[in-house]
Amino acid sequence: MSYPPPSPDQQPGYPQQPGYPAQPGYPQQPGFAAQPGYPVQPGYPAQPGYPVPPAPKKSRAGLWIGITLGVLLLCCGGSLGTWYLLKDTADQLEQEVEGVLASASAQAAAKEITVIAPATLAGRPKSTDPQLETVTDTMKSSFEASLPSATGAVAAFYGDQAKQDLVMIFAASARITDPGQEVDAAFAGMGTSGVVATGIVPVDPGPLGGEAKCGSAKTESVPLVVCAWGDKGSLGMVVWYFKTVNEVKAEFIQVRSQIEQVG
Numbered sequence: 001m002s003y004p005p006p007s008p009d010q011q012p013g014y015p016q017q018p019g020y021p022a023q024p025g026y027p028q029q030p031g032f033a034a035q036p037g038y039p040v041q042p043g044y045p046a047q048p049g050y051p052v053p054p055a056p057k058k059s060r061a062g063l064w065i066g067i068t069l070g071v072l073l074l075c076c077g078g079s080l081g082t083w084y085l086l087k088d089t090a091d092q093l094e095q096e097v098e099g100v101l102a103s104a105s106a107q108a109a110a111k112e113i114t115v116i117a118p119a120t121l122a123g124r125p126k127s128t129d130p131q132l133e134t135v136t137d138t139m140k141s142s143f144e145a146s147l148p149s150a151t152g153a154v155a156a157f158y159g160d161q162a163k164q165d166l167v168m169i170f171a172a173s174a175r176i177t178d179p180g181q182e183v184d185a186a187f188a189g190m191g192t193s194g195v196v197a198t199g200i201v202p203v204d205p206g207p208l209g210g211e212a213k214c215g216s217a218k219t220e221s222v223p224l225v226v227c228a229w230g231d232k233g234s235l236g237m238v239v240w241y242f243k244t245v246n247e248v249k250a251e252f253i254q255v256r257s258q259i260e261q262v263g
Contacts, residue, residue: 113233
């Protein structure tokens with residue numbers, strides 16, 4: 001079979017030029033290896049905290065004076081047998097009050113304060129009754145043993161019980177941080193021993209300053225007035241038998257000035 005010849009105006013096409021082979025790509029450069037990080041520096045060990053200082057011992061001087069006085073009041077109204085019974089209770093406080101004024105005693109005092117039991121108190125002679133002297137001497141020595149930082153303590157009775165004119169004092173000289181708190185503690189201590197004061201009111205402390213309060217109480221139906229004072233160098237309590245607060249307010253300043261000596 002034959003094909004017709006191409007027409008004169010139809011040019012044969014050029015053969016397709018072969019394409020150039022694809023150039024191979026450059027091989028991928030390997031990535032740089034990750035640089036190792038610096039090793040983590042160990043932290044400094046935690047500094048141990050400073051130990052918490054122990055809380056300062058709360059002073060119990062006022063409490064002890066109040067308990068002591070309460071025991072004396074009960075003894076005065078009863079017998080010496082009462083004293084020996086209650087002394088065991090009071091002795092339990094000796095460990096608690098040991099050194100209660102240690103921190104306060106390190107403080108410098110502007111003036112030296114001492115306490116004394118004068119020969120007479122507001123015109124009343126000091127009692128020489130052997131039983132009363134035994135009670136007050138024993139309580140005074142017990143107080144001094146329990147409060148070694150106290151520089152002195154006194155206890156005494158004045159007047160005549162038969163004439164219903166009897167006064168008892170108990171006081172100590174020591175450095176006191178918070179006089180008002182100690183006065184309140186003294187009344188609380190009385191309640192602990194069984195003698196509860198009521199109607200406690202602030203009274204004029206007089207020229208010696210500090211804090212002072214008076215209240216009423218009873219022991220074996222005998223009416224009492226109890227006044228307490230506290231300042232930076234002393235604590236004291238005075239008890240009037242058969243009296244009212246209004247009757248002794250004015251005398252309190254005089255009595256305190258005879259017991260507390262400054263300078």
